[in-house]
Amino acid sequence: MxxxxxxxxxxxxxxxxxxxxxxxxxxxxxxxxxxxxxxxxxxxxxxxxxxxxxxxxxxxxxxxxxxxxxxxxxxxxxxxxxxxxxxxxxxxxxxxxxxxxxxxxxxxxxxxxxxxxxxxxxxxxxxxxxxxxDVCRNFMCCPAPHHNSPIHDEMQALAKKLAMHFAPKSTAYSETWLTDEDGEKTKVAEVNFVEPIYGKTYLPRKFKFGIALPEDNCVDIYTQDLGLMTIVEDGKIIGYNILVGGGQGMTPAKKETFPAVGKRMAFATTEQIVEVCEAIVKVQRDFGDRVDRKFARMKYLIHNWGLEKFKAKVEEYYGASLPEPHPTDVTDVDDHMGWHEQGDGKLFLGINVENGRIKDEGDFRLKTAIRVLLNKYGMDARLTALQGMILCDIDPADKADIESILKEHGIALADDLSLSRRYSISCPALPTCGLAVTESERIMPSVMDDFDGLLKEHGLSEERVTVHMTGCPNGCARPYTPDVGLVGKARGKYTIYLGGNAQGLRIGFIYADMVPQEEIVSTLSPVFARYKSERNEDEAFGDYCHRIGLEALTAE
CATH class of the missing domain: 3.90.480.20 (Sulfite Reductase Hemoprotein; domain 2)
Known part of the structure; x- marks a missing residue:
């Protein structure tokens, strides 16, 4: 280079x-x-x-x-x-x-x-x-506040530990934002300073982490640059399967770019995990593409080298060999919506926030409702990877009052929503995202209205069909791994991906391209009709599409 x-x-x-x-x-x-x-x-x-x-x-x-x-x-x-x-x-x-x-x-x-x-x-x-x-960004982790075992607390503690470990150490941030203009004069540069992990030019591109459980991949660890699958035996975390090279972005004008799911690289114990993660980040730092940012994510380094060579380099940086991954793999996912027991006598409540937008608009007054609840009860909250929120530590005696407050402000409870709507997400897109070629968040509610109607028409309203939408191919809302991905291609037109699944284990295939927004549901209707009549027992929609394949789905 x-x-x-x-x-x-x-x-x-x-x-x-x-x-x-x-x-x-x-x-x-x-x-x-x-x-x-x-x-x-x-x-x-x-x-x-x-x-x-x-x-x-x-x-x-x-x-x-x-x-x-x-x-x-x-x-x-x-x-x-x-x-x-x-x-x-x-x-x-x-x-x-x-x-x-x-x-x-x-x-x-x-x-x-x-x-x-x-x-x-x-x-x-x-x-x-x-x-x-171009750094390690937010460290995602299953947010569920389960307190009947230490598993979730330990995972969340690891997310915080990794976040602190990989945070840039330059004082430029505090100097810029946290120092008064009339206060102490800030330094122009730090004498003899070197970022201990990132170095002078940081990483070649953004780097994403996630931590999840096999039975609940709620943060889509296969889509991360580095995913950690928590391995539990006898009620105790023994370590983590390390998945490397996930990434959702692609550039249609550059045919060599692609979305990818992570590869199962190794297993690391709880004592090893931070140092192993650092070794992986440093390999990407030193060998990732710094010439063309379209190919700078770690997935391209692994694609070019192969997993075996990449793992060998990680082991060299770490200073020891790493065993093969534990045989455990992802089996399911939970959105954590609705009422749940925490395991300590308290409850938590998952609230669906459509496309993550907290606002007051007409009779829908979610922002006000949150203010009322947090001021009255003072509970901690958690944010989910499906753009929802969780209210924690709720006394069962307060359940009815909390539900009443939400309903008074026009907020639907989880049981009032279809599973597909609960599992749908979108990126902001227009009008503010500079990469957007078309709408996403602003039209997603109407798209999901039509989608719910489609499922009802085919007698599939109780099915969990995940739908993710983006206003461009860069993949912020992870559109390449769900049952249905809607990716903006041109103004008002979308590429439809099928064959992923709720668990986020694989990349879907292009079923139709340049589909006008108003034709999305009619384009998919024949596929759902076939799914209803041809599916295996308990087979999810994306799994059916994956099994049948594009050629069979498009055959006359």
Whole structure:
């Protein structure tokens, strides 16, 4: 790679003095946007500059920023949740979005309010550091607050430990956002400083982690750069199967790009896992593609090398050989919606948040309902990978009152929703995502209305058919692994993927391309008719499509 020209972003990172750049100067300027270099560096600080295409006037762009909080395992206190709601009202567009990676996003923040927003998040003891950028991003983990065994607590503790271990150590973040202008003068650079894990130019591309159980792959570990499958024997975690090389993004113009699920590489004990994870990250750091960012994810390194060579290099960096994976594999997934016992005498309640958007709109007043509940009961909350939320530590005596508050604010309970709607997610797409070619979040409710009608028509309303939608092929909402994936291809048109499953074990195949939004359901109706009559006992829709295959499904 030494004789090839590195990508422009590599130069920006290398010259940034460990993520400083000229961000502080840019924040003081009157311009509504930042420079192209700082546009890239701000991602590491947890914010993306965006342009609201709905608000463009006379051809000029309408700039604002999306601010993302990194929340390991999706665990937040009532105070932190309320703080994010306050900040979205004060500085954002008055909505708060739960991401499909268990974080929060505040949209519509203008540049002049960016520092106050990020500082406010930090004052609540959350952070935006490394929520974006070429680093290890949010560490996902099953959020279920089960307390009748230590398993979930230990998994969530590992997510937090890994998040702290892999967080950038440069003080650029605190200098930029947490230091008063009239306070102590900040350093231009840290003398003799080197990022202990990332080095001067950080990683070639973003890096995603997830931790789950075989019986509950609720964070889609096969779609992660590094997935950890928790192995339990006799009620105790003995270690983790290590899955490497997942990744959902692709670029249609570059035919060599592809979505991928992770490969089963090795097993590591609980004592080994952090150091093994570090070895994997460092191999990607040193050998990932820094020339073409389209091929910079770790899945391409593994594709080019092969798993055997990649594992050998990881073992070299780790300093010892690693055994083959435990035979256990993913068997199911749970959305954690509805009422559940925690195992300690308390209850938890999973609330579906359609497409993750917390808002007040007409009779639907989810934002107000959350404020009422958190102020009244003060319970902790968890964010799910399906863009939902969990309220924890509920006294059974309060169940009726909590249900009443939700219903008064127009919030449907889990039992009132179809399984398909509960398991559906989408990316934000238009109007603010710069990569979007068409709609996703804003049309997903109507798409799911039509989808529920389709399932009812074929007598399949009780089936769990997972549907993920994105406004472009980059795959933020993991559209390549569910039963049905809807991927934006052009304005108002989508590629339909079939043959994945709820467990997220494989990549689906293209069933139809360039399908207008209004024809999605009619295009799928014949497939569901065949599924109803031809499926095996207890066979899920995606498993049926995978078994039958594209050729048989499209045969006249």
């Amino acid at each position: 030494a004789d090839k020209k590195l990508s422009k972003v590599e130069g920006i990172k290398g010259d940034s003095q460990y993520l400083r750049g000229s961000i502080k100067e840019d924040l003081l300027s009157d311009a509504p946007q930042v420079s192209s270099d700082n546009f890239q560096l701000l991602k590491f600080h947890g914010t993306y500059q965006q342009d609201n295409r709905d608000e463009r006037k006379g051809g000029s762009k309408s700039y604002s920023f999306m601010v993302r909080s990194r929340i390991p395992g999706g665990k937040v206190t009532a105070a932190q949740f309320l703080a994010e709601l306050d900040l979205c009202d004060k500085y954002g567009n008055e909505t708060l979005r739960i991401t499909d990676r268990q974080g929060f996003q505040i949209h519509g923040v203008v540049k002049g309010d960016l520092k106050s927003t990020i500082r406010g998040i930090n004052e609540s003891k959350l952070s935006t550091l490394s929520a974006c950028g």
